[in-house]
Amino acid sequence: MLIEFTVGNYLSFKDKVTFSMVKSESDDSLKEICTFEPKPDSKFSLLKTAAVYGANSSGKSNLVNALDFMRKFVMYSVSSPSYSSGERDIATTPFFFSASTVKMPSFFEIIFIEKNTRYRYGFEVDNTKVKSEWLFWSQANRETMLFEREEQAVEYNKRSFKEANDFVTPENTVKKTRPESLFVSVLEQFDGPVSSEVVRWFEDFYIISGISDIQYRYFTVRLFDANPDFRKWALKILSKFDISNVKLKEKESIVSKNSHGNKADRVSESISEYLERPKAAAKKQVYFSHTFYGNDSKPAGEIDFPMQFESAGTQKLFYFLGPLYQALNNGKTLIVDELDSRFHPLLTTLIIEFFSNKNNKNAQLIFTSHDTSLLKKEIFRRDQIWFTEKDKFNSTQLYSLDEYKEYYARKDASFAKDYLNGKYGAVPVFGNKDELLEIIYGK
Template structure:
């Protein structure tokens, strides 16, 4: 699980911003929205509010960019030639993009950071807490390992394992050809598979669900019965779902998806499957006389969006991890968004303490019965194009039992809202 995430000089984040999942010292919704791990109390979810173009999506994108550094199929040289550093001043292009993430893995706290500029890896560090004090695995400056700690173990391996100028040293240590550093493989596996952005193409998750339903092994992430139950609980008016082979040729959307996944290293051969939603058919007296099947692309945009979200939601709830959703309210009703959030804040549906981070414009979710103050973040961009992030808990407020977050936010008391004037147009 994630403890803290920092990013600096990435897109609109000129200065360092910190997303902390450590709970503050208050009792709000403590029985549902918090969990204890080792000696820390952590948040199960966090919401990020802000006006359009404030930088909310940049936070989600920074996680994806960070993860791409550990993909063997991403063209790192291409990344370095077009780094997304802050571009609205004259100095930031000469500074590295910086990330640091703290997390628990195998019962131990880890802290990993990396800085990258147009020349490659500027610096890199990895620490963990084996007992009570933080210990160093390694520190790197450019192409030199400047420090290794006791737990690095086989220092002689550095005679033949050298840092790659454009690749993280952690990535190098985790290669299959290197057997000495199991801890590096475990950390890479965590960073690649347990941090799940939902901003991949919807057709990717749709394909994953279709494969799971066809296998029907009961050993995968989800079953047809679970998908159907989820959709029915969401008041999608269907009686059944089925996955059938397509009769049409590949469409342009899937061709784009195939190209995208091939860049990520996946092997996808053809677009053979399609999901169908079953609807009851009635006679003039409203008696059920049969059913009609509609392909998913004939359903509403909200149904397609919800269907695609099922896979990443079930994945983290069943396996554990960290799910990122940009604009959770896109095509979804506010009450449905609330239900998804409550899945994470419920120990019965979230036994592995998976965590959810989402951005939203939906102020109805700013509800003290749904989210604690330390779960509500704001991102605000100043006139110089610099985004800043802060928590509602950090704002000095006289909170009483009837305090209305929504009304105070829309009144501008928390910032992070658009200051609008009448549109000056002539028709």
Template sequence: MVVRFIVENLFSFGERREFNLLPSPRYSRLSHHKYSLNSFDFLKLSVFYGANGSGKSNLIKSIAYLKDIVLEEEIPPRFQQHKFKFHNELKEVEVLLGIEFISEGTPFIYALKFNEGIILHEELYISGLGVKDDVLIFERETNQDRHISTKFSEDFEKDTESKILQKVIEKNLSKPDRPLLKLLSTLDSPFLEDLGKAYRWFERTIQIITPLSKPAALAQRIDTNDNFREYANETMCTFHTGIKNLKTEKKSLVEFFGQDNIGELDELIKELDDSSKKMIGLPTRMGEEILLVKEGSEVFVKRLRLEHQGLNNKTAFFYINEESDGTVRLLDYIPAFQDIVNKEKVYIVDEIERSIHPLLIKELIRKFSSDSNTKGQLIFSTHESNLLDQEIFRQDEIWFVEKDKNGSTDLYPLSEFKEHHTKNIRKGYLNGRYGGIPFLSNLQDLNWNKYAIAE
């Protein structure tokens, strides 16, 4: 689970800012929204509101970038152009990303500080969650000469073999532009066992959904997982989009490509054989996922089809690219909601309401909010004011995002305003009581007629 996230000098974040899922001690409503670890509480749900350009997506992108750095083991070159641009000495500005999270029952703090493509500082601690002292797992520093030094736990550095391993890490394995977390998680050392838990959290637990994201291998899951297929069918039917059934179309290579084109697929077949899951996606122009899957010695092409019922109960099947944007977006959420209800997964969604009717997205969030048996976390940004409902959210779960006079994004929760639980917070938000809305005062003064072009 996510406990808190810190960002500084990236995108629209100039000053250090923190987002967290810590419950306010004075707020007791919706107590089932609190998860606990060793008497430490954290929240299952959070939403960001803010005007266009305020920084909502930048917060989510910052978290996604930290995940990418850990998994890809590099600082992408594009980072340099995404640093906060309103500092006088841009080259001297260091970017900070930090996250506190819980993985497999262990709380961690992981942070990176970097500049000009070089990791200046990296650290991983077992978090004391504000009650006990944090426990060092490792730290690394890169100096001006790009020399890397490391520091490990006291037990690690007392062990003779581990001291030898530390020298190998510093001289042979570490690089100034590469984080150490993934590398260290692969080493066989009794003093580094917790590193695997931390790395697996980035790899498996936290998932980012952008407006352009698509769930991977949906057709394969529908085809091979009976439980998931039944869940997906029941959920889509509940949305009343006209869909009665989800089905995977499964064809042989000859059926799909034709006998004359089989010889041209050698590179794809080789890529398929080399893939760990024996499954790859085929390039398409319409955004539809078409899978090449190897089952035993045979290769199949799989596509998702959706059965609709029409006049006189006649049924017809449609491909994804024949469906509305809203229906496709709902399909995108099918795996996410199954995960956050049944597993300790974290889903962070940018523009959760995109292409979906306001009443439908509200009921979907309401269902997750009211379910006392959920196991995961849902964090999302939105412009949909109908979701501002204190029957759905605690005040400490609602955050507002806006830019200050220096062009830097600020974050703050509704709980700072100490509103009564019966207050109509939607009306207060639209009236500008909490900030995080666009300034419209000059729009009526815009004389757009004078820009007409004579034909």
């Protein structure tokens, strides 16, 4: 479960900004469906969903990119050739629009709960090495340092973090850890129990694009093929969208089978010949079954249409079901950049409700969006709505609607109307519209 994420001097974030999933004490609306207690003895509650709004190029996607960079660096700083010594610089990008930041390290810190333990983990990194790294945990509501690293120097808790014993020299420097690798990633490689738990949390932390489904397409097809529970679950959902059946076929097998002659077969063959065969890594292709009608307008069998013939929204829905199932079924955090892309607003609302209602495993959904129809007090609390806006220095500011005074965000306010009217900022600035029209039409 994600509690907070802080990033600084990365992409469009000059100063440190913090995104929080902690429930605000000033708002008790939708408490039963939108919040949960992460542990029985918790002194705070967490949010199940959160949305990030802002103008184009305001930094919404950069927030997702920052989370994705941290996740991948934790997972691959040891094993990936991209981070191997001498082969390539670390792929971090500082804020380039200030002389005070361009040569400074980027900052990443995340607070999360895994197996009833609260962790605070972070690091600072530039293009050549890890400048600092730290890991704390909280048990019985008291935070304890596990290790703190400054470049190759390190201090660690000899009682609570014994897995570091063989990886620290008598001079308190790290062993078996390159300057460009994370200490927690090295310890995970050697099965350190605490480090493995930290890295495993990042591995189960899903970050996907709502614009392109390429990155999770094969995952969903493979899950549909191998997991009967997911297949049954997905088919039930798709049936509500008038999709009667889904079939996986070997790429060479393209003919539909039915008990009403060869009419549907011939149509399927012609469709398959019309399509250019995809070059995807998946060995099987997805087909949606549709009813085939004879000359008497009565059902005469089924025709299997390749996925490419379905609408872009239907394709995204099917492929999106894999990550959605994994998050809901395992109580994980799912982050989607532009969730509403290619989705009808009612479908996007339904997906949000999957996380808000009957979400007993406390999965979390965080997404960016331009769909203002979602900005309703029936869907979101004020602390669930976030905005990104660039200041005059081209630096992204991140803030929650809950930070506004009651005058600007009344509990009976129309969030969408007030947002579009500019009360919360984070909207495009077009300048003079009449001048734009003159430019467009050449007057």
